[in-house]
Amino acid sequence: MAEFPTIDPGKPWQHSVDEARAFARERFKERLENGEQVGNCSCHTEHEAVTALGGDSARAIGVRFRDSSRVYFYEVDQEEIGVGSWVVVGTSRGEEAARVVISPRQMLLNQFDGDLEPIVRLLSDDDVAGIEQRRKLSAEIVKRGGSYARDHNLKIKAIAAEFSFDGQHLNFSYSSTDQQARSADDVKQWLEQEYRVQVSMVQVGPRDEARLIGGLGKCGRSLCCSSWLPYYPDVSMGMAKNQDLSLNPGKVSGLCGRLLCCLSYENEQYRQAKRILPRLGTPVQTAEGTGMVISLQVLKELVTVRLDDSNEIRTIPAAEVLGESSAPRRDNRRDGDDTAQADGRRRRRQRRPNESNRTP
Numbered sequence: 001m002a003e004f005p006t007i008d009p010g011k012p013w014q015h016s017v018d019e020a021r022a023f024a025r026e027r028f029k030e031r032l033e034n035g036e037q038v039g040n041c042s043c044h045t046e047h048e049a050v051t052a053l054g055g056d057s058a059r060a061i062g063v064r065f066r067d068s069s070r071v072y073f074y075e076v077d078q079e080e081i082g083v084g085s086w087v088v089v090g091t092s093r094g095e096e097a098a099r100v101v102i103s104p105r106q107m108l109l110n111q112f113d114g115d116l117e118p119i120v121r122l123l124s125d126d127d128v129a130g131i132e133q134r135r136k137l138s139a140e141i142v143k144r145g146g147s148y149a150r151d152h153n154l155k156i157k158a159i160a161a162e163f164s165f166d167g168q169h170l171n172f173s174y175s176s177t178d179q180q181a182r183s184a185d186d187v188k189q190w191l192e193q194e195y196r197v198q199v200s201m202v203q204v205g206p207r208d209e210a211r212l213i214g215g216l217g218k219c220g221r222s223l224c225c226s227s228w229l230p231y232y233p234d235v236s237m238g239m240a241k242n243q244d245l246s247l248n249p250g251k252v253s254g255l256c257g258r259l260l261c262c263l264s265y266e267n268e269q270y271r272q273a274k275r276i277l278p279r280l281g282t283p284v285q286t287a288e289g290t291g292m293v294i295s296l297q298v299l300k301e302l303v304t305v306r307l308d309d310s311n312e313i314r315t316i317p318a319a320e321v322l323g324e325s326s327a328p329r330r331d332n333r334r335d336g337d338d339t340a341q342a343d344g345r346r347r348r349r350q351r352r353p354n355e356s357n358r359t360p
Contacts (some may be wrong), residue, residue, distance in 0.1 A: 009059060043351075054108045058116055062102025068163070069231040075118040076104050077213075088165065094164045097123055097131060119348065135165040145172065148190055153184040157195070159204060160212040163197075166309075170195065172328035173202045174278035175209050207232055217254060224261055233264040243270050266299075273298045277318050284321040288314065 061081060064070040074089050081087065085100045110114060138161040146158035159173040174192060176183060184201045191199045204212065211225040225232065240252045240263055254260045274296075278284055282293045287303055291314070295304035301318045 060107045063098035065103045075116045088120040170197045170199045206256040235259040239263040239267045
């Protein structure tokens with residue numbers, strides 16, 4: 001049983017929320033490992049629960065490659081493979097090493113687009129030594145490739161180099177302002193002569209360059225694209241405006257020079273909240289009298305109101321001013337519907353005959 005001596009199960013209010021959550025997490029993991037039922041779920045009978053849904057199933061693991069944040073699934077029959085283990089799997093480029101990020105579990109085969117391929121084997125000590133040796137050589141190739149491009153006045157910036165699992169193929173990533181491929185061909189020929197491997201030149205954009213190089217974002221954490229983000233989201237300046245952020249592109253751009261991917265993370269929450277909260281300049285009724293909304297704290301659901309009688313400013317929860325008489329109606333219209341309705345009213349006014357020309 002999970003040991004948590006500082007908490008009394010009969011008096012959970014005597015301890016902090018974090019302590020209670022930690023105890024609940026440990027207890028939940030323990031019951032799953034012991035095959036006990038948790039609530040009304042079927043986690044303790046995983047195979048039976050999946051089989052009951054119908055269709056063929058298989059035991060699969062999720063893996064992630066070094067150059068990708070996406071998760072790929074492979075069939076496995078070994079129970080001892082855990083999260084963090086390294087395995088060898090088959091890909092379109094041949095065998096590659098991948099890290100397990102999702103532990104083995106029973107999954108329906110109709111969830112996958114193609115066939116579920118089995119893993120080849122676990123990574124051996126010799127494989128690890130070879131990968132480490134090629135990793136050091138890749139760093140040397142990037143440095144020498146960049147020096148070669150500068151010495152020959154080639155408009156190429158070396159970004160990254162990665163060997164295949166067998167060491168016979170090299171992917172050389174670069175960025176370039178040269179519209180023609182002559183510079184890349186020169187570097188490719190030099191690399192093949194120097195290292196006796198097959199080289200593929202891959203030109204990348206600003207976002208991929210930041211993902212391959214890595215770094216720290218404005219938040220002080222590792223870049224999302226280089227750590228976990230599987231796809232680049234669609235980001236627009238309208239998201240920054242919707243979240244009341246600075247509209248200066250330099251302040252809402254990342255290391256790649258493009259808009260921050262994290263602008264899309266909370267955008268939908270802001271949109272939903274702003275449809276419920278009163279608009280700026282809206283008169284509302286509070287416990288202290290009538291006032292006007294002058295500021296919103298969307299995530300905290302706080303409203304700043306200037307009272308009409310005393311001209312004082314109060315910051316109060318939005319629930320206290322969202323009465324039937326003052327709250328805006330819940331609106332499920334899409335963005336841009338207000339503009340469309342305004343255009344419609346304008347067109348109707350234009351079609352309306354002049355008052356002086358009306359017949360009595």
